Amino acid sequence: VEEKEPRSLTGRARQFEGIFGACYSRVLGFAIRRSDDRATAEEAVSETFLVAWRRLDAVPDEPLPWLLGVARKVIANQRRAAGRRTPDGPLVPLEAVADPAPGAGIADLVADREAFAEAFAALSPADREALALVNWDGLSPKEAATVLGCTPATFYLRLHRARRRLLKELEARGHSFGERAAGPVTRPRTDATQARP
């Protein structure tokens, strides 16, 4: 049985439901990674989709980067409203560090992972954000640039610098990821240029 809806709202609601269904989990994940707790994250998601509902005409055909850009500002609002006593940017849970896979060399593995987590955590919020948008939120550099409100070229530069600084932090902790990692991050190319060993 098809539900009766006000005619003026039917099309709008259906369009919104499509966006909501396609993007809800991605927006929720984005918010969880940047919020102090799940309840705050869900509140940010609700605020974000409320903006989309009210600004539906402004939502682009590829809504996810737009939504994440809104979510980012909603979360910034939440932090400021909370007195900005905790820094912004992606969070690193200890559980991710302290749960190594079983097998030989667990002690070393734990130490390595803790060093990595500490190195990541030592980065500036902007550096962590650049790395997280690509590696956690699964965005392309172009999408990530939309979220941050910058050009793709600027984002490539930010990402490159973030990786370099992450490597420096790792080196400061006695870990190295090899020469390839120290090279510049290049834009994806079709000719698959190989980095020198």
Add this chain to the structure above:
Amino acid sequence: LNNGNEDIKRELRRLDPVAPGELDRAAETDEAAGMLTRIVSTDPDAVPAPAHADERLPFPEVEPPRRRRRSLGLALATATAVAVAVLVAVLALTGGGSEGDHLSAALDAAAARAAAVPSGPGVQPYTYLKTREISVRTTDADRRSWNVDQSTTREEWVTPDGSGRLRIVAGPSRFVGSGDRVEWEGAGRPQFLTLGFGGRTEDRWISAGQLRGRVVSLPIEPGALIVRLTEEVVEEQGEGPLAAATLQLIAEDLRNPVASPELRRALYQAAKRIPGIEYLGELTDPDGRGGVGIGVTSSNAGYPQRYSLIFDPDTSQVLATETTALPGAGADEPAGPTLLRATVYEEARGTHSLSEKEGMWLSGFEPSAYRGQGGSAYLIYRVPDGVGTD
């Protein structure tokens, strides 16, 4: 960990707070369905949304309540209205002298006192901080709105390296006035859009350098300091009026026990340079403590609001910051100012324990927190159930 970029990507993904597949079916949950239903039940034209996604959004928390009723104004405006009356009386009694004179005199006196007060927790190894946050929010359901008061108590036990324990006790939310509850019940107790009504308690460990370290690098020359603070506000892409955000930043830094006497003096002097800063006279904070207020008035989405900082002139300690909606031109606007949000700085002292129970040692997570050599910024340790929260 020596295979280059792929290792980096793998390790980064391992740090992801969201486990692989954890949210794959999130859109199919009852929570998601409920959120969707509540959103589409709201009037999309009820509040003007920003013109662009990247446009500054107003504070959700300070959005002036719509459809306010007289009971709300009476319930919320009492303290502020009394304070304003006190201000008027003080100004009337003092007679001469401009607001600028009062502002300079009050801040200069506070700066002088701040310079004479030693910083830090004294002989105790840790600092204990207690803050209460109060917010009045308008929440939506079924295209209607009600005003809800939410109080959150935040406690911090801060170690010398800037790590520490953070405990947050929130809610439960309450209706601002009895009329709000009656009307909500009459509407069939609809579920609200963004707020839960149950309280919650969270307990975490925040690792080195994050709780109190920032002030060490701030300049102590007032001119350079206000430039630096303003730059920080802008760089943060913070929302809301710039002057108000700067004032809030000053309050936070004044409250920081690591702040040196010289910095605290400079912070009070820098406050004089905030554009539009005003002397508000004697004010009472939400805990009933008397102090002196300074503030700025700005417009948030067309609604005039006042952002104020209240400090104790005798000790130079910051007591609270408040956001107050001022009467607007609309016929349905309340007659008096309405407190929308407050951060009340209740306690700051040295302690030898990381628990509210002196001497209790949180062995569940504390040793791990010191394993790193500083620099770890966001390692959050979930406290096992029952530890330190009884």
